Amino acid sequence: MMVFRPLALAALASTVLAGVAQAHWSNAHPQRLPACEQALGKATSRFNTKERIYWWPSLAIAAARDIREIAVNPWGPYYIPRRFCTAVVATNDGLERQMYYVVEAGTGLAGIGYGVEVCVSGVDRNLAYAPNCKMTRP
Template sequence: MRIASLAAAALLAASVLPASAATLLEKNFWLSGPNYDGILPRCDDPAVTGKIATRFADKEADYWNSALTIERFDRHHQIAYSPWGRSFIPRRFCSARVLTSDGHYRRVSYSIAEDTGWLGATWGVEWCVDGTDRNLAYAPNCKMARP
């Protein structure tokens, strides 16, 4: 009981103290900053397009009760690479045309970013297929998925 009350008092005291900046020791050893390589897959890499197609099908089935899938990618092109400068997370912005299972060609805008994948251990991808952004996460017309 005594240990629990001491722990509670210490937690309360720590929560009312103002936040302070990192010390010189913390800056030198623990807060060294990002160490990015800037090595990202190309826009037409099958691992990237496969991840987009799989996640698109999962999203359509799970959230929208739809059987819509991406059948094929073509016309890949890079829009920008790290457009905000070297001090930001390296990102490759791409666009491509996809054929969806309903027979329509649509544009997909996507970005491949370093250390944004599973546990920050690999690259990640964010994407938006025109005409299927039903929750308007990248509205208007997937514009927010581009630089």
Template sequence: MGFSTVCAAVLATGASLGPAAARPLVPAERRYIPYDDVLPACDDPAVFERIQGRFHDREAEFWNTGLDILGFGKVAEIGYKTNGLDYIPRRYCTARAYLNDEKSHQVSYSINEDLGIIGFGFGVEWCVDGLDRNDAYAPNCKMARP
């Protein structure tokens, strides 16, 4: 058996198994334990409270800067389920955060279903552009966006 015969056999087997080996696409709402597909809007006060609270805690306890977010503006949704229908539902947003040092920064955040405390409620992942000091969402909060 020559090299070309083996290669032909491998290719033929791979071509016949292609569709069968593919991962099934089951929308998240139709799973055995489905997601409800109910997420707060980008400008929901509960979302902003979580971002403000966690930002305050991080800046006070870890970086010792005293920075606080005073408010938000220019809120926009930039993606919804952009990872695919069979993934955890996520709403991607951006907003302008106004800080107590009289500066404003772009905030990129996602609202995620069932990623709250112990998997209940919604979760929020966020990044303040220019203040991601440990580069968790580097570069410039790009990894917090779709």
């Protein structure tokens, strides 16, 4: 009997937590995420900051064009709401590169707001999003 009590408590806790998670993500609807154009500034800032702090010589994004959405919540409504975006960016070395970024609900500071993950093709120096920025695409 004593063996079943912890199992029953664990099952009850998982049921309650599943309901809370579903309610949390259903409130974070993808339409509440900023559009690709609105999140571009945050994506550019993240890239420029990472380059300035960790890499020498540092690159910086000077301009962006052809900003478009690739997908919204491609894995369904029960996952973290995400908006996948792409843009062509001009960097301060004179080259144009493809930039991919994903806007995610609930991944901002302390889980509040939205977060942005960004990868510029050919500049993923530590291969965090390898191969060829695949981890920032649906």
